[in-house]
Amino acid sequence: MTLSKAFLAQLFGLIIAIGLNPFLPLQNSGLVTLLILQSSGAMFSSLLLRQPRWWLMIHLLFLPSAATLLSIQLSAHWYLLILILLTLVFWGTIKGDVPLFLSSTAVVDAVSQLITKESAQHFAELGAGIGTVSVPLAQQHPQLIINAWERAPLPWAINLLRSRHYPNSHCYRSNLWSCDFNQYDVIFAFLSPAVMPELGAKLKSTMRPGSLLISSSFAIPNWKPESIKQLNDIAKTQLFCYRITEANEQ
Ligand SMILES: C[S@@+](CC[C@H](N)C(=O)[O-])C[C@H]1O[C@@H](n2cnc3c(N)ncnc32)[C@H](O)[C@@H]1O
Structure with a gap:
């Protein structure tokens, strides 16, 4: 459920960005504008889908981070390594388990x-x-x-x-x-x-x-x-x- 809501929020963000893009003045319709529209749209959709507040930051940063990482052309091995490490740390989080935060x-x-x-x-x-x-x-x-x-x-x-x-x-x-x-x-x-x-x-x-x-x-x-x-x-x-x-x- 958590993951489907996150996916839906990202998808709605994309639809909002693509839908609004033709109405923007030509000089404003670049990739950066699209990313801003998509991430704000995803955040807004996340609110409507009643996801916990901490998801807002994830939606705001998700596509811009992906675009930045793509632009620096890292080797695919790094993504695999990061995915494995994150999976080993945040094991059950996707199913609703509590993520890792450290006490002081x-x-x-x-x-x-x-x-x-x-x-x-x-x-x-x-x-x-x-x-x-x-x-x-x-x-x-x-x-x-x-x-x-x-x-x-x-x-x-x-x-x-x-x-x-x-x-x-x-x-x-x-x-x-x-x-x-x-x-x-x-x-x-x-x-x-x-x-x-x-x-x-x-x-x-x-x-x-x-x-x-x-x-x-x-x-x-x-x-x-x-x-x-x-x-x-x-x-x-x-x-x-x-x-x-x-x-x-x-
Ligand atoms: C907020 S962290 C707290 C870590 C540590 N107790 C501290 O105070 O620094 C919560 C931890 O609970 C673990 N956790 C969440 N659900 C769990 C479960 N059902 N069984 C065992 N551990 C779980 C997470 O993997 C995470 O490491």
């Missing part, structure tokens, strides 16, 4: 403090990326057993490599939805608003009462956080901390 060191410090405060022994990171959070935590808390779940092959491999000196850290190349949430004292997730309702429902029924869920940047709808930590990093990250209660009622 302020997030790591705040999570580290919460782990100490909770006297946690078992910690899970859902969607661990390249280990931006799990690796420093493994170093700072050698007694803490860390399970990092990551589905995309390249970030997982980097995480595995970075964790090799820390026997307390385990990286699983696996879907986070198959994780057994019940065994952890603290779970950390930095995902996306789109998955929060499903994550909340899953955690509500499977996390151990008394355990703590830390969600970076995105709240779980209709859940009342025990606390919200406002961090002073560039993204002004908020950490939503949810205590799982006996009845798992929020």
